[in-house]
Amino acid sequence: MKKLTTLLLVIPFLINAQVDTRIYDIIDAVSADHIEKDITTLVNFGTRHTLSDTTSTTTGIGAARRWIKKEFEQISKECNNCLDVFYQKNFVKKGDGARIVKDVWVVNVVAIKKGTKYPNRYIIMSGDIDSRVSDPNDFTSTSPGANDNASGMAGTLEAARVLSKYDFESSIIFVGLSGEEQGLYGGKGLAAYAKEKKWDVIGILNNDMIGNIKGVDGIISNTDFRIFSEPVPPTETDNQRNARRFYGGEVDGISRQLARYVHKTTKTYMPEMNPMLIYRLDRFGRGGHHRPFNDAGFAGIRIMEAHENYTQQHQDIRTENGIAYGDKLEHVNFDYAKKLTAVNAINLASIAWAPAAPEKVQIGGIVQPYAKLVWTEVPGAKGYKVYWRDTTSPTWDNFKYVENVKGTTLEGIVLDNYFFGVSAVGANGHESIVVFPSGIIRN
Numbered sequence: 001m002k003k004l005t006t007l008l009l010v011i012p013f014l015i016n017a018q019v020d021t022r023i024y025d026i027i028d029a030v031s032a033d034h035i036e037k038d039i040t041t042l043v044n045f046g047t048r049h050t051l052s053d054t055t056s057t058t059t060g061i062g063a064a065r066r067w068i069k070k071e072f073e074q075i076s077k078e079c080n081n082c083l084d085v086f087y088q089k090n091f092v093k094k095g096d097g098a099r100i101v102k103d104v105w106v107v108n109v110v111a112i113k114k115g116t117k118y119p120n121r122y123i124i125m126s127g128d129i130d131s132r133v134s135d136p137n138d139f140t141s142t143s144p145g146a147n148d149n150a151s152g153m154a155g156t157l158e159a160a161r162v163l164s165k166y167d168f169e170s171s172i173i174f175v176g177l178s179g180e181e182q183g184l185y186g187g188k189g190l191a192a193y194a195k196e197k198k199w200d201v202i203g204i205l206n207n208d209m210i211g212n213i214k215g216v217d218g219i220i221s222n223t224d225f226r227i228f229s230e231p232v233p234p235t236e237t238d239n240q241r242n243a244r245r246f247y248g249g250e251v252d253g254i255s256r257q258l259a260r261y262v263h264k265t266t267k268t269y270m271p272e273m274n275p276m277l278i279y280r281l282d283r284f285g286r287g288g289h290h291r292p293f294n295d296a297g298f299a300g301i302r303i304m305e306a307h308e309n310y311t312q313q314h315q316d317i318r319t320e321n322g323i324a325y326g327d328k329l330e331h332v333n334f335d336y337a338k339k340l341t342a343v344n345a346i347n348l349a350s351i352a353w354a355p356a357a358p359e360k361v362q363i364g365g366i367v368q369p370y371a372k373l374v375w376t377e378v379p380g381a382k383g384y385k386v387y388w389r390d391t392t393s394p395t396w397d398n399f400k401y402v403e404n405v406k407g408t409t410l411e412g413i414v415l416d417n418y419f420f421g422v423s424a425v426g427a428n429g430h431e432s433i434v435v436f437p438s439g440i441i442r443n
């Protein structure tokens with residue numbers, strides 16, 4: 001009898017465990033003042049162009065990256081050396097691309113908060129160190145890059161400050177990438193380094209321009225933001241592509257699932273925000289540092305403002321026809337950058353507190369009045385959520401929660417009319433990214 005009472009008390013707790021109040025603490029801890037201070041410091045380096053001076057202590061990308069490293073080291077000092085801070089660099093030869101007009105070391109600044117349980121599993125948050133003006137190869141002119149992309153860099157530093165106060169099961173990487181404007185070189189270098197080190201990369205949240213709220217179209221919003229994700233990995237095989245024709249998955253690649261995860265966490269904990277799932281790799285014909293991770297087969301998304309102002313990106317500072325061009329500090333909304341930093345921080349935390357995703361999910365129920373899903377057991381998972389949605393819905397709208405099983409049947413759900421996925425849920429309520437089925441059960 002006593003056992004039964006305990007059980008009854010425990011069950012409502014577990015159901016409520018889907019919300020973790022620590023996540024609200026994380027949102028509250030993100031500081032707009034810190035972000036303003038850091039963007040200001042970055043702007044004051046004059047230019048952070050990848051090919052700019054590296055010897056000065058006050059200007060150029062060398063001074064900027066040394067300052068970023070020192071900031072990470074300071075954060076680490078305050079959490080009992082909880083971060084591994086280092087430079088990850090690659091030598092790029094003159095002429096490697098049209099924007100590499102001289103030999104250069106592309107240097108990223110990396111800070112890793114090691115996971116307590118799964119140190120080799122990594123979720124990454126990135127911003128960019130480098131900036132540019134109208135001519136991408138002009139490495140001497142003043143190039144404040146306040147929004148593009150000191151905002152993402154400052155957000156990354158601030159997320160590190162906030163999350164360094166907690167322990168996580170999986171590792172979190174905070175990184176300032178270089179060489180973005182010259183051809184995504186820093187991301188390419190770190191993605192290759194991750195492969196070489198055999199890191200199990202869950203994905204990257206790439207932050208590029210998270211501080212502008214006034215669009216060139218006249219729209220002003222401090223709650224809209226965009227989550228860009230490509231539909232399917234560029235590394236998929238011909239077999240995988242063929243399978244998609246018959247079993248679906250055109251809009252269900254690993255990056256898209258990461259995007260949906262960020263969308264859902266934001267809706268749950270920051271309902272005042274308006275996350276927009278954008279079904280494309282990036283803006284039309286434009287690039288960002290999540291792409292080299294996608295190229296390497298890793299999940300990666302771009303988080304950014306919804307309303308861009310092109311007169312304040314990649315521009316020489318000047319006034320022309322009454323328009324003040326330039327990516328200057330005065331155009332950045334620090335409170336908005338703080339909100340998008342919080343979006344990152346809560347997703348990093350939730351992913352790093354969650355068990356791994358099931359490695360393989362299989363689906364069956366062809367010509368049956370049910371759908372059946374089976375998956376590989378995940379160590380540390382308390383249960384699993386089996387999701388389904390209308391084929392036209394962008395979000396995982398329905399789920400069934402199950403415990404202590406490696407499969408379940410959804411009675412009355414006809415396989416043909418929905419898409420399905422499975423996530424693993426920890427005892428703390430945090431769940432992994434959803435996995436789309438990659439195998440068929442034929443009976």
Ligand SMILES: [Zn+2]
Nearest residue numbers: 148181313314
């Ligand atoms: Zn840019």
